Amino acid sequence: MERGEVAASAGGDPVSDAEARAAAFAADLRLADVPPEVQTHVGLVIADTVGAVVGGATDPAVGSLVDRLADEAAPQAPTAAVLGTASRLSPRLAALVTGTAGTVLELDEGHKYAAGHPAIHVLPAVLAAGDATDATTEEFLTAFVAGYEVVTRVARACAPLTAGYHPHGVWGAVGAAVGVARLRGLDAETTLTAMRIAANGAQHTRMAAATEGATVRNSYAGKANLDGMLAVELAEAGFTGLVGGVARHLSPACGDGFDADELTRDLGERWDVTGGYFKRHAACRYTHPTLDALDALFERVSFDADRVAEVDVETYPMAAELTAVRPTNALQAKFSIPFAVATRLLTGSSGKPSFDERARSAATFELAERVTVRGASDLTARLPDARSARVRVTLDDGQSYEEEVVHARGGAERPWAEAELREKFDELVGPVLGDDAADTLWPAVRERSVTPRELGVLASR
Numbered sequence: 522m523e524r525g526e527v528a529a530s531a532g533g534d535p536v537s538d539a540e541a542r543a544a545a546f547a548a549d550l551r552l553a554d555v556p557p558e559v560q561t562h563v564g565l566v567i568a569d570t571v572g573a574v575v576g577g578a579t580d581p582a583v584g585s586l587v588d589r590l591a592d593e594a595a596p597q598a599p600t601a602a603v604l605g606t607a608s609r610l611s612p613r614l615a616a617l618v619t620g621t622a623g624t625v626l627e628l629d630e631g632h633k634y635a636a637g638h639p640a641i642h643v644l645p646a647v648l649a650a651g652d653a654t655d656a657t658t659e660e661f662l663t664a665f666v667a668g669y670e671v672v673t674r675v676a677r678a679c680a681p682l683t684a685g686y687h688p689h690g691v692w693g694a695v696g697a698a699v700g701v702a703r704l705r706g707l708d709a710e711t712t713l714t715a716m717r718i719a720a721n722g723a724q725h726t727r728m729a730a731a732t733e734g735a736t737v738r739n740s741y742a743g744k745a746n747l748d749g750m751l752a753v754e755l756a757e758a759g760f761t762g763l764v765g766g767v768a769r770h771l772s773p774a775c776g777d778g779f780d781a782d783e784l785t786r787d788l789g790e791r792w793d794v795t796g797g798y799f800k801r802h803a804a805c806r807y808t809h810p811t812l813d814a815l816d817a818l819f820e821r822v823s824f825d826a827d828r829v830a831e832v833d834v835e836t837y838p839m840a841a842e843l844t845a846v847r848p849t850n851a852l853q854a855k856f857s858i859p860f861a862v863a864t865r866l867l868t869g870s871s872g873k874p875s876f877d878e879r880a881r882s883a884a885t886f887e888l889a890e891r892v893t894v895r896g897a898s899d900l901t902a903r904l905p906d907a908r909s910a911r912v913r914v915t916l917d918d919g920q921s922y923e924e925e926v927v928h929a930r931g932g933a934e935r936p937w938a939e940a941e942l943r944e945k946f947d948e949l950v951g952p953v954l955g956d957d958a959a960d961t962l963w964p965a966v967r968e969r970s971v972t973p974r975e976l977g978v979l980a981s982r
Contacts (some may be wrong), residue, residue: 530816536765539784542676546788547667552659555666559792560969563666566630568944569799569849570640571604573629575980576949577622577875578605582736585622590614599653602977605953609977612649613750616697620743625687625853626873628839629802629948632797633905633932634831635676635688638742639797640692646746647700651973656704660856661973664704666794671716671784672696673793675767681776687731690741691774695767697749705753707982717762720753720770731805732843734853756979762888763777798932801945802871804855808841809929810910811858814872818914818924826866826888828916834858835897836910846889852875859892860885866970872948903927907934954982 550656552560560965577583587608601615602608605622609615623629623641630640643665651661675692682688702712724745730738756762763769768779811834840858848854854864854876863885864875874880894972900909907927915921928934943963962979965971971979 523703527879534765536768536779537692538782539781540716540765541709541713542672542785543788544716545701545709546785547671547703548707548709548712550663550667550703550789552663552666554789555663556792559666559795560662562795563650563662564969565939566669566794566797566961566965567644567665567969568887568946569630569751570623570635570644571625571966571976571980572946573641573960574619574623574645575605575953576628577625578603579953580622580625580739582739583618583622583625587618590618598662600678601649601652602974602981604648604977604980605982607982613747615652616746616750617740617743619648620746620798621740621741624742625739625852626789626949627876628800628848628873628945630720630797630799631806632673632676632793633908634680634796635793636680636682636905637676637688637692639669639673639676639696641742642672642689642745642749643696643700645743646697646750647704648973648976649746650701650704650750652977654704655974656972658969660704662969664700667703668696668698668700669794670788670792671699674784674788675771676787677786678768678780679771679775681949683774683776685728686774687726687728687738687741689738690726690745692720692723692771693745694719694722694748694752695743697746698752699749701750701753703758705757707753710929711756714760714762715749715753716759717764717766718755719749720754720767721763722748723771723796725774731852731856732845734848734850736850736852737941738852755778762783785957796933798929799937799942799945800931801937801941803859803876804861804871805843806834806929807908808855808858808861809931810840810908810926811836811912812865812911814859814860814910814924814926814931816863817926818912822922824914824916825865828918829866829888829891829914830917831865831915832862832892832918833913833915834862834892834894834910835912836894836903836906837901838896839895840908840910841894844894846892847886848881851878851881854881857889858894859889862892863888877950950980954980
């Protein structure tokens with residue numbers, strides 16, 4: 522079958538067979554099947570994601586959403602914790618808010634070959650479902666791995682997305698559905714149905730929402746978690762999915778068509794959960810090579826921001842489109858290379874405070890106007906394996922400094938040390954829950970020694 526072909530026949534075609542094999546993998550997965558070193562890395566992925574969620578829970582819109590949804594939990598009905606808050610909501614709404622909080626800071630884990638963020642599209646749903654049912658630690662971890670491994674392959678099958686799409690919310694509901702189905706111990710047939718129904722809920726997300734500062738974008742991953750949980754409910758209730766539905770529903774968002782071969786490629790042999798990246802810059806991943814180049818430059822030279830005459834950035838095409846110089850809110854600022862460069866030069870940091878309201882000052886805007894961004898053919902040729910940037914800073918005396926970064930920090934090529942990720946966690950969690958709570962929460966999650974319900978308690982105010 523050629524890439525892009527989507528069969529509609531009932532059974533026996535390569536697309537539906539691949540979907541069925543992916544569902545069977547998830548339904549049959551046991552934690553003992555996951556190598557110990559992979560399980561160790563899973564703990565780091567979950568801990569990092571929890572930190573991003575707790576840090577993002579302070580966003581005013583997230584807090585307002587929690588308040589608006591608080592009365593919708595029926596008396597005596599199961600509820601789930603909203604991490605970083607004192608609230609418990611119905612499981613689907615808890616997953617919605619948790620997924621939203623986890624993306625608002627642009628600090629959640631991602632995967633370059635999935636071209637998106639798998640963990641935040643799986644973990645909120647699995648956590649909420651596990652909290653509501655008091656799932657065991659083993660059930661929780663197995664479900665997360667199942668959802669992550671399947672959804673990264675769905676994402677690979679979709680890549681590259683059709684021009685204009687944002688990766689959040691397109692394929693993520695399938696991962697949430699798989700994770701929740703595995704948590705509930707559903708068979709392969711019901712899991713497959715849930716996957717197909719979840720794909721039917723794919724959002725037609727727009728990258729323009731991020732670059733123009735429309736904060737509906739922050740809800741994309743949360744909505745995908747809610748839709749994935751609902752898909753499982755529909756499947757268990759007896760609703761059916763379209764045969765070949767994962768491919769057929771998602772194909773319009775796939776730039777080169779849906780590659781069904783990716784759905785089962787190396788399942789159970791290549792563990793995609795170990796191949797993601799972690800973020801310390803609180804901005805779109807496309808800005809990270811540029812920010813890393815600035816960090817590398819400052820390791821060998823020192824100068825004040827007011828001496829900068831101009832900054833010239835060369836990078837790959839998708840990143841070169843992030844050119845707003847006067848962003849109207851934090852979201853748009855996080856998707857602007859000129860702003861990211863300017864705030865890094867002025868604040869000496871690229872963390873959470875560097876993109877808040879106070880950082881969007883006249884001085885930052887004025888400096889951002891001296892930053893030019895353009896694509897470079899030699900850097901474009903490195904895609905998708907390397908997302909690179911070349912930065913040249915020219916000072917007021919004409920002296921210039923140049924730095925090139927091939928791979929951004931945080932991925933397998935240039936990983937952060939665990940101590941650096943722990944530092945990030947403390948920076949996000951400490952101000953919300955307190956330093957003592959952060960000291961308790963990190964080892965409990967990192968070492969995979971808590972149930973979803975216990976995690977919810979530890980991560981609540």
